[in-house]
Amino acid sequence: MVRRVTLTAISWSAALLLVGALALTLLFRQTILSDLDNRLSDVGEFLVVSAEVETDGSLGLVRPPADTRYGQIFSGRYWQIAPAEAADPERTLRSRSLWDESLAIPDSLRDRALARRGQGITGSAKGPNEEPLRLFLRAIEISGLDQPILVAVGEDRRAADRRVFEFALLSLGLFTAFALALVAGILIQVRVSLAPVFRMGRAVGAVRDGQSERITGAYPAELMPLAGELNALVDHSREVVERARTHVGNLAHALKTPITVLSNEARNADGPLAELVRRQSDAMAAQVEHHLRRARAAANARAIGARTPVTPVVEDLSRTLEKIHRRKGVEIEVELTETLLFRGERQDLEELVGNLLENACKWAERRVRIRAGQGEAGQIEIRIEDDGPGLSEAERQAVLGRGVRLDEQAPGTGLGLAIVTDLAKAYGGTLVLETGTLGGLCARLILPQARQIRETPR
Known part of the structure; x- marks a missing residue:
């Protein structure tokens, strides 16, 4: 949002500044050319008034213009009076600055001047040194001549163009400085204007964490209605989670009691039927426990504000399982990042890590290693590996199925890895099985990470 608003404001301002700079430059250029045209027109009018026909029929001038540069050879200022129809050097009057050259008047300008006889026109031409000229041209009729004459006054326009170029550079520098100041002002204005929105965003993050x-x-x-709606959404989310937990608890009591009664009765009796009832009761209890955990995890995953430090959970589980498997001689190596926070409930993290760690201890020869650190953005990665026999690719795919056990002699229901997979998916995470560096199986658990709580500066 900040980027979009800032870029829009900067783009619009830059376009306006560019148009303004271009308009000012064009206006200045027009002013310079107008001044030049007025000066040429004044000299042209003076020549028209001063022109006369001598007694021998040739053109003469009562007095030349006072500007001395018309008397300096190739000075850049020139005037010329000549018959309009035929170029006759002997009947052509020219300024000394032209020496023995003549002004090359383009045919288009000549035709326009003749068509608008008596009116002055301006245009461009080339000087005796091929310099660009601004040319004033006027066709007049004078008594004593049978054809009109053309009065032409030209001036080197490079000085005027140079002034326009210098003004353009100055305008560019000034408008660039103004643009930089405007960009800084826009950034400050956007930040100040959107500060309440940013503050509300941090408040929402604090609630989530x-x-x-x-x-x-x-x-x-303008933002108070939004704050009220967000608070109502938070309250509704907590109410939904609490209701789900209540239903899960009620369901657990409703199912576990009959299953426990059946299991106890089957253990107190003998015979094939009692054994069948006992096995099926245990299977039902395991399935009920599995689905209750999954339902509880789904509710907890949607809870706002759930967060659990990873280090205490992993260390407690490691100490407990190391004591349980002490006779086997299993050692558990723990490598943790102290600041990791799981975005979820502690009991679900214990279920996830506990199942994987228990499985690693069960199959390890001597060593089990658990590492926890930063994963991709917004995730934590927990790696649990052992030096046991490991699993092939096909076995790793099969063992993730619900109720699958590769060793039927080992105790258990075959739901451990399935529970981990379902819990991880409920939190938006994943479980990946691969070959570890210790030679056995490596379980890589990826879970969402909660942001650290920062102390608010006073």
Whole structure:
């Protein structure tokens, strides 16, 4: 949003500044050319008034223009009076600055001047040194001559063009400095204007990370309805989670009691039927426990503010399982990042790590290693590996199925890895099985990470 608003404001401002600079440059150029045309027109009018026909029929001039540069050879200022129809050097009057050259008047200008006889026109031409000229041209009729004459006054326009170029550079520098100041002002204005929105965003993040329970603080009147709706959404989410937990608990009590009764009765009896009832009761209890965990995890995953430190959970589980498997001589190596936070409930993290760690200890020869660190953006990665026999690619795919056990002699229901997979998916994570560096199986668990709570500066 900040980027879009800032870029829009900067683009619009830059376009206006560019148009303004171009307009000012064109206006200045027009002013310079107008001054030049007025000066040439004044000299042309003076020549028209001063022109006369001598007694021998040749053209003469009562007095030349006072500007001395018309008397300096190739000075860049020239005038010429000549018959319009035929070029006759002997009947052509020219300034000394032309020496023995003549002004090369383009035919288009000559035709326009003749068509608008008596009116002055301006245009461009080449001087005696091929310099660009601004040319004033006027066709007049004078008594004593049978054809009109052309009065032409030219001036080197490079000085005028240079002034326009210098003004353009100056305008570019000034408008660039103004643009930079305007960009800084836009950035400050956007930041100041959107500061309440950023503050509300941090407040929402604090609620999500468990730092606060509601969005509080003073906001502009335009944002207060949004704050109220977000607080209502937070309250609704907590209500839904609490209702789901209540239903899960009720379901657990409703199912576990009959299953426990059946299991106890089957253990107290003998015979094939009692053994069948006992096995099926245990299977039902395991399935019920599995689905209850999954339902609870789905509710917890949607809870706002749930966060659990990873280090205490992993260390507690490691110490416990190391004691359980002490006779086997299994050693558990723990490598952790202290600041990792799981975005979820502690009991679900214990279920996830506990199942994987228990499985690694069960199959390890001597060593089990658990590492936890930063994964991709917004994730943590927990790697649990052992030095056991490991699994092939096909076995790794099969063992993730619900109720699958590759060793039927080992105790268990075959739901451990399935529970881990379902819990991880409920939180938006994944479980990947691969070959570890210790030679056995490596279980790589990827889970969402909660942001650290930062102390608010006073």
